[in-house]
Each structure stands twice: as C-alpha cells, then as structure tokens.
Amino acid sequence: MSASYKAVGWNRQKKIYDGLIFAFCVVYLLIFCGLTLVFNPEVTFETLLIRSSSTLAVLLLHIILSIGPLCRINKKFLPLLYNRRHLGVTMFCVALVHGGFGIIQFHTLGNTSPFLSLFTSNTRYGSLADFPFQALGFFALLIFFLMAITSHDFWLHNLSPRVWKTLHMFVYLAYVLIIMHVMLGVIQYETNPVFVLILFIGAITLILLHLYAGSMEVKKDNIYFGLQKKGFVKVCTINDIEENRAKMFCVDKERIAVFKTEGKLFAINNVCKHQNGPLGEGKIVDGCITCPWHGYQYLPKNGQSPPPFKERVSTYDLEIEGADIWLNPVPYPEGTERPGVIF
Amino acid sequence: MKENISKDQNGAFYIGWMAGAPKSFVRFIRKYLLAILSLVILLAGILALSQKKFGTGNFEFGQLTEVTGVYFSKPLPCIKVINGKDIWGNLSYLTIPLVGYGKHGAVGMMADIETERNISLNQKQLTLKGTLLYNDGKTILQVNKNDSPVIRISSAMVASELLPVKKELGTYNVKGEIIDPKCYFGVMKPGEGKVHRDCAIRCILGGIPPMLAVKNDQGESNYFILVGASGEPMNQAVQDFVAEPVEIHARLVKYDDWIVAYVGSKKDIKRFSYLQSRFANSVQYCAANCTK
Numbered sequence: 025m026s027a028s029y030k031a032v033g034w035n036r037q038k039k040i041y042d043g044l045i046f047a048f049c050v051v052y053l054l055i056f057c058g059l060t061l062v063f064n065p066e067v068t069f070e071t072l073l074i075r076s077s078s079t080l081a082v083l084l085l086h087i088i089l090s091i092g093p094l095c096r097i098n099k100k101f102l103p104l105l106y107n108r109r110h111l112g113v114t115m116f117c118v119a120l121v122h123g124g125f126g127i128i129q130f131h132t133l134g135n136t137s138p139f140l141s142l143f144t145s146n147t148r149y150g151s152l153a154d155f156p157f158q159a160l161g162f163f164a165l166l167i168f169f170l171m172a173i174t175s176h177d178f179w180l181h182n183l184s185p186r187v188w189k190t191l192h193m194f195v196y197l198a199y200v201l202i203i204m205h206v207m208l209g210v211i212q213y214e215t216n217p218v219f220v221l222i223l224f225i226g227a228i229t230l231i232l233l234h235l236y237a238g239s240m241e242v243k244k245d246n247i248y249f250g251l252q253k254k255g256f257v258k259v260c261t262i263n264d265i266e267e268n269r270a271k272m273f274c275v276d277k278e279r280i281a282v283f284k285t286e287g288k289l290f291a292i293n294n295v296c297k298h299q300n301g302p303l304g305e306g307k308i309v310d311g312c313i314t315c316p317w318h319g320y321q322y323l324p325k326n327g328q329s330p331p332p333f334k335e336r337v338s339t340y341d342l343e344i345e346g347a348d349i350w351l352n353p354v355p356y357p358e359g360t361e362r363p364g365v366i367f
Numbered sequence: 368m369k370e371n372i373s374k375d376q377n378g379a380f381y382i383g384w385m386a387g388a389p390k391s392f393v394r395f396i397r398k399y400l401l402a403i404l405s406l407v408i409l410l411a412g413i414l415a416l417s418q419k420k421f422g423t424g425n426f427e428f429g430q431l432t433e434v435t436g437v438y439f440s441k442p443l444p445c446i447k448v449i450n451g452k453d454i455w456g457n458l459s460y461l462t463i464p465l466v467g468y469g470k471h472g473a474v475g476m477m478a479d480i481e482t483e484r485n486i487s488l489n490q491k492q493l494t495l496k497g498t499l500l501y502n503d504g505k506t507i508l509q510v511n512k513n514d515s516p517v518i519r520i521s522s523a524m525v526a527s528e529l530l531p532v533k534k535e536l537g538t539y540n541v542k543g544e545i546i547d548p549k550c551y552f553g554v555m556k557p558g559e560g561k562v563h564r565d566c567a568i569r570c571i572l573g574g575i576p577p578m579l580a581v582k583n584d585q586g587e588s589n590y591f592i593l594v595g596a597s598g599e600p601m602n603q604a605v606q607d608f609v610a611e612p613v614e615i616h617a618r619l620v621k622y623d624d625w626i627v628a629y630v631g632s633k634k635d636i637k638r639f640s641y642l643q644s645r646f647a648n649s650v651q652y653c654a655a656n657c658t659k
Binding site: 107 | 380381382383384385386387388391392395396399400403404406407408410411412413414415416417418419420421422423424468469470471555556557560561562563564565566568569570572573574606607611
C-alpha cells in the first residue's frame with residue numbers, strides 16, 4: 025500500500041516472487057530449447073524462439089488463471105495472488121516475443137504491410153477448420169497488452185476499480201482466443217496427440233477450479249436470514265466471530281463484513297476498493313481492517329483508509345440482543361463513522 | 368451458519384507488503400512451488416520431445432554463391448547448370464529456380480535488370496550471385512538486387528544441348544499440398560501445413576512460384592511447378608488452396624529435372640480430404656470383399 029505512485033513498490037516478497045518467476049521461466053526455456061536442439065537439431069532459431077515462448081506463455085497463463093480460484097479454496101495460496109500482476113506482465117512479455125517474431129517471420133518482407141498481411145493472407149474466415157488462427161492470437165495479445173499497460177495502481181485509480189476490473193476480466197476472452205489459436209494452429213499441424221491432451225487437461229482443470237470456487241461463493245451468498253425486525257436481520261452470534269476477524273454475510277445482495285475487535289463489533293462493506301478483495305476474509309492488524317489480497321487497510325469505525333490514503337467503503341448499523349448479532353443492510357455513505365456496538 | 372475457521376487461518380495472516388510471510392504460508396507455498404517446478408520440467412520435456420521432426424532443408428543465410436549456367440525466363444526464372452557427370456559419363460544438369468529476397472519472386476527483379484541493361488537475358492549464359500537453399504534433391508537460388516546478382520553475361524550462343532529437354536507426360540489428377548518452394552526447401556521449418564499457411568500465401572502472392580508437393584505412401588516426394596494453361600502465373604488463383612490437401616487436374620510437362628503442371632483454371636484445383644478418401648476406399652473395399 026502506497027500513497028504515491030512508483031513504477032514498482034519493491035519489497036522483499038516482491039523480489040522473491042519476481043526472482044522465482046524469472047528462475048522458473050529460465051528453467052523452462054533451457055529444458056525446452058536444449059531438448060529440441062538435441063533431439064530435433066534441424067530446428068531454426070526463429071522456430072525455436074516462437075515455440076518455446078508460445079508454450080511458456082500458455083503455461084504461465086494457466087498458472088495465472090488458477091491463482092484466483094485457488095485462493096478462494098485455500099487462503100494459503102494468497103502469497104501467489106499478491107504479486108500476480110508481475111506474473112501477468114511476464115506472461116505478456118513472453119507472448120509478445122512469440123507474437124512479434126511470428127509476425128516478423130510470417131508477414132514481413134512481403135508485398136503488403138505485416139498487419140494487413142496478418143488479416144488478408146488466409147481469408148478462410150467462413151471455415152472453422154481453416155480459420156486464420158493467427159488473427160485469434162493477435163486479438164488475445166492485444167487484450168494482454170491492454171491488461172499489462174494498465175496493471176499499475178495508477179490506472180486502477182484513474183480508470184476506477186469497476187472499469188479496471190471489467191477490463192481485466194477480458195483475460196477470460198483472451199484465454200478462449202488462445203485455446204482456439206492453438207487448436208486451429210499448431211494442433212492441426214502436429215501429429216502427436218499429447219499437445220491436444222495437455223491443452224484439454226489444462227482447460228478442464230481451470231474450469232473445474234473456477235466452478236468449485238464459484239460454488240463456494242454462491243453457497244455463502246445464498247444463505248437466507250429468516251429472522252428480521254425493523255430492517256435488521258439476525259446474522260450470527262458473537263461467538264461465531266473470532267477476535268480481530270470477521271464473518272461475511274450477503275443480505276439483500278450486499279456483501280457485508282462484521283468485524284469483532286476489542287469488545288466491539290463493526291460492519292463495513294465487504295468489497296475492497298483496490299481490487300474488489302474480500303475484506304471479510306481479512307484481519308484487523310494495528311487497529312485496521314487489512315485486505316487479504318494486497319494488504320489495503322480501513323478503519324473499522326468509519327471504513328476509511330488511514331491518512332494519507334483515501335479509500336473509503338460503506339458502513340452499516342449493528343445491534344446486539346443477548347448473544348445474537350443483528351445487522352441492518354442499508355449502507356451509510358462511504359466513510360461514514362459508526363460507533364460500533366459493545367458486547 | 369457455523370463456518371469452520373482453522374486455527375492456522377486465524378492465527379497467521381498474510382500481508383504482501385510486510386517483510387516476510389507467516390511460516391505456515393511459507394511451508395505451504397514451498398510445496399506448491401515444488402509441484403509447479405516439477406510441472407515446468409515435465410511439460411518442457413514432453414512438449415519439446417513431442418514435436419514433429421523438422422525437415423533437413425538448408426538455407427545458406429548470409430552466404431553468397433556464384434552460379435554459372437543458362438538463364439531461362441519461362442515457365443519461371445531459373446538457371447540451368449552443369450551438375451557433374453552421370454554414371455555413363457554424360458554431363459548432367461541441374462535446373463535452379465530463382466526467387467527474390469524476402470517474400471518476393473524473381474520475375475520483376477530480372478525484368479528490371481534486363482531493362483536497365485537493355486538486354487534480354489533469356490537463354491543467355493550468366494553467372495549469378497545469390498544464396499542457395501536446398502532440400503530433397505532440389506536447389507533454389509535467392510537473388511537480391513542489393514547484391515548485384517548478375518555478375519557476367521556471355522554473348523555467345525548457347526549450345527543446343529543446354530536448352531531444356533521437354534517431354535509431355537499427359538494429363539493427370541495429382542494430390543498434394545500447394546507450397547511456396549522458398550520456405551519449403553529450407554528457409555522455414557516447418558515450411559508447410561496450417562502453421563505456415565499465412566507465410567506461404569504471402570510468398571506466393573509476392574511472386575514466388577507455387578508448387579505442388581506430393582508424397583506417396585512410401586514417403587517419396589515429387590514436386591510440380593504450377594502455372595496456368597498457357598504458362599501464365601497462377602499465384603493469385605491458388606491463394607485459397609495453399610497449405611491444405613488438394614487435387615489438381617493438369618497437363619504435366621517435364622523440363623529437365625522439374626515437372627511443370629499446366630492447370631486449366633481454378634476449377635481444376637479441388638480440396639481433398641485424406642480422411643474421407645481413406646474412409647471411401649474402405650467402404651468400397653468392404654462393399655466388394657466383405658460379403659465374400
């Protein structure tokens with residue numbers, strides 16, 4: 025969390041994270057290129073570059089897309105999420121090597137511009153089997169480019185979290201384009217079924233992870249709160265919430281986190297202003313509600329980030345009756361101070 | 368309403384901007400990274416070893432070779448050179464088609480040279496300088512205007528035995544794949560198939576003569592230069608058929624060590640499915656034999 029913008033707010037964990045990304049990429053490239061050169065020595069430098077970068081980019085994309093659902097399933101995966109954008113930018117750079125060299129190799133030095141050639145060489149757009157697969161890869165690369173250049177928090181704040189998040193959800197469209205790019209391209213050329221098998225296993229794994237993590241969310245969101253009075257609903261008892269922790273409740277489509285700390289209960293909106301992280305899965309650290317995704321912090325009493333930060337979330341009223349906690353799901357304007365309830 | 372919160376999740380909390388992660392997180396992530404490392408090694412190995420074998424074509428990139436022979440402009444620019452002697456001691460010849468730099472044919476460039484020098488090069492003995500590419504017994508010469516490729520032009524009459532030996536082979540249906548010979552014979556690997564289609568189309572549209580690569584069941588290859596019925600270029604006409612199985616109906620004429628396929632029109636090129644063909648053959652075979 026930083027009050028001003030830096031290219032990269034380096035810290036020890038980011039350095040370890042990026043070091044590991046680099047090391048893993050180098051290991052992959054060395055093995056792929058080494059084995060290809062030994063067992064398939066007729067390969068050209070350009071083909072080696074195009075193939076090693078493409079397979080690495082697809083592998084990285086699968087890892088990136090699995091991190092979100094893995095974190096929903098098990099919080100121990102959160103260190104992978106913290107610096108995921110660096111993994112994304114790395115994947116884009118690797119994909120750019122593939123796409124860039126692909127365009128240079130297949131479309132330059134011809135009788136028309138490389139980009140025009142990309143879309144007008146193979147014109148079988150009406151055929152699925154003969155579809156110009158390179159165009160699909162180009163559009164996927166374009167999405168990755170937009171995501172990479174807007175990955176910095178500067179763009180998150182200037183575009184607004186909603187627009188930024190919507191833009192970055194296009195990664196799923198890019199993934200579909202990449203799958204089609206591979207299926208209609210190299211899979212049609214290579215005869216070994218291992219390529220299609222690996223791609224199939226990767227896609228199925230991602231789909232199952234997303235479905236499982238999504239079903240966990242839906243279960244939480246669909247809990248029905250039967251007992252109601254004067255706009256309040258009974259959500260849980262005091263003992264259901266651990267000290268300095270919260271429970272999340274979805275009432276009238278509002279996700280609300282109820283925190284317990286130092287003999288008081290506070291309710292704030294569950295959605296972090298940074299990247300929509302689940303504040304209810306966070307913890308109170310140094311008196312501040314801390315988002316589990318990137319460590320953004322808010323004061324429990326008013327939902328405001330401590331100065332000089334400016335993020336604010338809605339607050340809600342709570343009541344206690346015996347050991348039961350009652351919650352009013354009508355939000356106060358973001359940053360409105362509420363006293364909390366003493367138990 | 369009861370939700371299980373593990374002790375560990377309660378006690379340890381990960382914050383990315385702090386100096387270190389809780390030990391329980393570190394232990395867990397180490398195991399995950401080990402699994403990912405194994406996956407990385409396994410996938411890199413499997414993917415590298417599962418690739419189709421690349422062709423043995425050679426492109427002498429950056430190396431210029433001087434070639435002396437007789438230049439012919441039809442049916443495509445080529446130079447016929449002496450290639451040693453055969454087993455009976457007779458001179459044998461090799462016809463080397465010419466292609467231009469990048470994804471361009473040599474027709475325009477050779478025509479420019481003829482205009483500049485105000486001379487017809489057809490059937491003249493020339494010494495050309497260019498980059499050789501070769502595979503499967505075929506050789507092609509890339510000539511680049513920037514290299515001043517025409518070194519010598521002999522004004523002497525060409526001996527009659529150096530003129531192309533033409534032999535009519537008849538009209539046939541031939542199945543194969545339309546390729547651009549420059550990439551196929553050495554510049555790119557792979558230089559055929561769907562992955563190379565865009566490049567092959569760009570090369571052919573740039574003037575590199577289209578060829579039909581044919582392989583029989585024994586893996587033996589043959590190559591046919593594709594031209595129109597009167598020998599005119601048909602680069603534009605083949606655009607939609609490049610790099611996929613096709614069957615052409617053409618008059619075949621052998622010129623020395625190359626066969627030229629004179630294709631009547633675009634209608635004489637049909638898409639062809641090996642899978643459907645094998646299925647149809649099996650059905651025919653079964654219909655004829657299974658009831659016996």
